[in-house]
Amino acid sequence: MSNDCKVETALDILVGKWKPVILYHILSNGILRFSELQRLIPDITKKMLTSQLRELEYHDIINRKIYAQIPPKVEYSMTEYGKGLMPLLESMHNWGLAHIEHLNEIYGEEEAK
Amino acid sequence: MSNDCKVETALDILVGKWKPVILYHILSNGILRFSELQRLIPDITKKMLTSQLRELEYHDIINRKIYAQIPPKVEYSMTEYGKGLMPLLESMHNWGLAHIEHLNEIYGEEEAK
DNA sequence: CGGAATCCTAATGGATACTG
DNA sequence: CAGTATCCATTAGGATTCCG
Numbered sequence: 001m002s003n004d005c006k007v008e009t010a011l012d013i014l015v016g017k018w019k020p021v022i023l024y025h026i027l028s029n030g031i032l033r034f035s036e037l038q039r040l041i042p043d044i045t046k047k048m049l050t051s052q053l054r055e056l057e058y059h060d061i062i063n064r065k066i067y068a069q070i071p072p073k074v075e076y077s078m079t080e081y082g083k084g085l086m087p088l089l090e091s092m093h094n095w096g097l098a099h100i101e102h103l104n105e106i107y108g109e110e111e112a113k
Numbered sequence: 114m115s116n117d118c119k120v121e122t123a124l125d126i127l128v129g130k131w132k133p134v135i136l137y138h139i140l141s142n143g144i145l146r147f148s149e150l151q152r153l154i155p156d157i158t159k160k161m162l163t164s165q166l167r168e169l170e171y172h173d174i175i176n177r178k179i180y181a182q183i184p185p186k187v188e189y190s191m192t193e194y195g196k197g198l199m200p201l202l203e204s205m206h207n208w209g210l211a212h213i214e215h216l217n218e219i220y221g222e223e224e225a226k
Numbered sequence: 227c228g229g230a231a232t233c234c235t236a237a238t239g240g241a242t243a244c245t246g
Numbered sequence: 247c248a249g250t251a252t253c254c255a256t257t258a259g260g261a262t263t264c265c266g
Contacts, residue, residue: 006209007133020120071227088208095201096119184247
């Protein structure tokens, strides 16, 4: 059996068209409002931004701080626990970087995939 | 810009409902025939097994060796390059394991997600 | 401002049957 | 045995509108 393989658990947290980008911006900026994330990721819709943030929040990767005021203000930041993801993200980034090189060697520069 | 973030590149290789399981079995067994993989992963269809194997092959993670005989025989194994994925897979596995613990602490044992 | 609700499209995954 | 080919179901993602 392979039920002791938890690679997929880690994948779950990162999979989603926008999650890596969102994490990238929050990690770079520390704290970001909903509208700031929208500005930083122009092509994302509110619905997508909301759903991806909620999933990350569910997994305790990011924090959601609501200010009870009008107009509303909501801030997102990494949780302490979520910061523990950073080494893994870096490993993935580095491997990804090397892999692009590798694909170029095999298939040439054209193929982006 | 966040275009220098290549986390997604790494994700691409692993995303796909069956890829982690397939890699797990090939890594555990060294060399496996198509039919052996089918036995080890009972719920997968031929179509899915084929497509996932082809994607891994495209990325030079696994090798496909065809024996020109009747009945056909095809063996799959990790490439040398593909073995370089192992540390990353282990990191992800370990993080995933710890994350399940963490979720249990937050939400209790019931929630599997 | 930061969403929720609704509807729609595209991509992924699966069942089944056929083939060299 | 190791696949294709077709067709169908499910899911992810997106556009738009509305709301406190």
